[in-house]
Amino acid sequence: MMAEASALESYLAEHRDRRMAAYMDFLRIPSISTLPANRADCHAAAEWLAAELTRAGVEHVSVNETGRHPIVYGDWLHAEGAPTVIVYGHYDVQPVDPLDLWESPPFEPIVKGHRIQGRGAADDKGQIMVHVRAAEAILATAGGLPLNLKFVFEGEEESSSEHLDAWLEENRERLRADLAVISDTGFFDGNLPAITVGLRGLSACQIDVFGPSGDLHSGSYGGTVENPISALAGILAALKGPDGRIRVPGFYDDVRPLTEADRAALAALPFDEAGYLVGTGSPELVGEAGFTTLERRGARPTLEINGVWGGFQGEGTKTIIPAHAHAKITCRLVADQRPEPVFERIRAYVAEIAPPTVRVEVRYLGGGLPSLTPIDHPATQAAARAIRATFGAEPLYIRAGGSIPVGASFEGILGLPVVLVGFTPPDDHAHAPNEWMDLRNFETAIRTIVRLWDELATLPR
């Protein structure tokens, strides 16, 4: 049931105005998931999206309550014998402040040249629209999809996807599939098509160091009592070696080594290291010995101290030995690390190196699994062929330094490989004022997804 190319192009040309009108209607709904005031807007966005899926020919469309913002589900399951793919996206958007930096109101989308500007244009309403329009065009012109699709569009991605995991668990049977495709990532530097093959996980903890029972006068007690800040500094300083390696015993035990292909793919990225350094404002770059900057930021685990505090922070001087001191730590994880064992190893190491002159606690603050779909995975290569055929460029393979927890949810809960293919450049102002999407990318991406379904349909199962 491969879509006939000319019929599909005619359909897309014919429906361009309606497609743009619907895109702009969707952007007009202020579905900010973090703000209680926008709760009804989130519901409205879910209902709008459900109606649009139905109109596109998707079946069993439902708006599923979760406790806060609903999850929109729909499927088309008539491609017997063909693979089943879950398409994930989110209809909620980021808050819009600082409002005064917007050139036009965030929920009054405008088109300027090749750009459509408005909150959600790229993240993620625009990319949801790509999928809805691709399915609609195939169904309208070929009478059916080449594979089975299950759409899962949530409304809490920008507020930590609180209810997604439970919903996935509850609907495990309904969500049986072979693969998940997520269009919530982007291109590489400038506008270079890319597939994100790895997302890092996270393991967060807090170190609390307790010394005297109250702040002590440094004149009366200084020099006789352990200073909790000194003890904490010693612990924090011992977390990494001069070679940039994390010194927590066992920290790297579960790390899947980079293959030669992985390293070659990262080395092939057109990366301006000098420009990257300038962008940070730091005097120079650092990192784990034996790895490149791109490997360090995306493909290797890290440990960062996110915050530290204790004692007096005001103007001038206060001569105390503080009673306690604290630090927040997060580790970015790569396959096949898991958050809790990493935390346990940090806790054991801190307990080992902490001086007996203070009491030290290390508390787990949560985490998420890393996800990795290798470059040579058939689904990754199918996506690569789809991009090559539609964007006319060889896709880059990137590893995002950050963590998209939903990637790990589909891998971890449903046991699916995840293909992360998004169509928006890094400077799209997602999460910032004047978010935009390039309409040429939007149009081409519809063709990419059409092609991707064809490619995946032909894969041996």
Add this chain to the structure above:
Amino acid sequence: MMAEASALESYLAEHRDRRMAAYMDFLRIPSISTLPANRADCHAAAEWLAAELTRAGVEHVSVNETGRHPIVYGDWLHAEGAPTVIVYGHYDVQPVDPLDLWESPPFEPIVKGHRIQGRGAADDKGQIMVHVRAAEAILATAGGLPLNLKFVFEGEEESSSEHLDAWLEENRERLRADLAVISDTGFFDGNLPAITVGLRGLSACQIDVFGPSGDLHSGSYGGTVENPISALAGILAALKGPDGRIRVPGFYDDVRPLTEADRAALAALPFDEAGYLVGTGSPELVGEAGFTTLERRGARPTLEINGVWGGFQGEGTKTIIPAHAHAKITCRLVADQRPEPVFERIRAYVAEIAPPTVRVEVRYLGGGLPSLTPIDHPATQAAARAIRATFGAEPLYIRAGGSIPVGASFEGILGLPVVLVGFTPPDDHAHAPNEWMDLRNFETAIRTIVRLWDELATLPR
């Protein structure tokens, strides 16, 4: 002109009620120097004290404006050929909060058994009264003092003595003397008479570590950019060695070694080290190798980190590499260290050990000189004899861990040895609710000061 003992005792017995009434009048004036609302009260206390000095027979009494709270001056200079002593005290008091913990209103003094309770009872109005009453009694009964006295009572001691140094400089000629006597310290544990032979100085600074130009996303940049908190932790951890020694090169260069007599005097103090540890709430005591706890807290220089901060301090997790991190440090100094050179050595050391991947600044936040009048100084021994004769006990020689900047002012600006002799036990609640003075100490102390003037008058000049 030695005061005749029986006449003096008769005078003191006869004037006991008036003495107590004046003491309580003085305590009723809420001369809190830090609070702008009490400015007029501070002036009133100065005027009250000036009138009381005049009534006692002190001459050339004046209330000297300083820009905030005045300095009360008075003298008696008719003991030709005899030494001249400056008596320093302060008529201002600490704030009174938390008010709800006071058993009686702080400025409505009450007498309960042997205690007089009220703000300033010990610190320092009570001790000023000792000196005024001693001079009055001698002048009334012997017709003249055995030496020359110059009284300097300031009103800003509890708010950093902002104007004292300038006033001492301006009045250097008028303040020519052989010695300064300050009664603003106290006894040792319980109620053991003591002479404070050393006060520590202070050198304060702040370390600022700057990394990226703004907080960076730890997913996108983690592992490639130096974390300012890590860099700061490394610096702070390198300030002290495992032996408790401060590792700043040259830090100990100017430290006057403890003599055998100094160490013997400290070892003679009845010090309950186990009780001291329990009081701190720390798991165990620490300190510089080769020194006892009492030596560490009073006779050796220290370096303490008073505060640290940087990055995220809230609930949960924020995955950033912070742009900067900071620490506050104060060193307690001993003779013959000086604040600025100590700061310069810290700055040089930090510059040497800071990694090139961050920018580090070390800023001076002020300091004060240490002061030391040795045990074998003739004036210290005169005070010891006076205490022995009146309290019937061998005085202890203590080194206060804290800093009383005025001690250093008299040493540093006027070039005078300073004898620190005070008459109030450590649990007198100075700076806390329910401040009190033992009236038996108060009465005996008047005799101690009378005797001290006799002792000092006979010293070879």
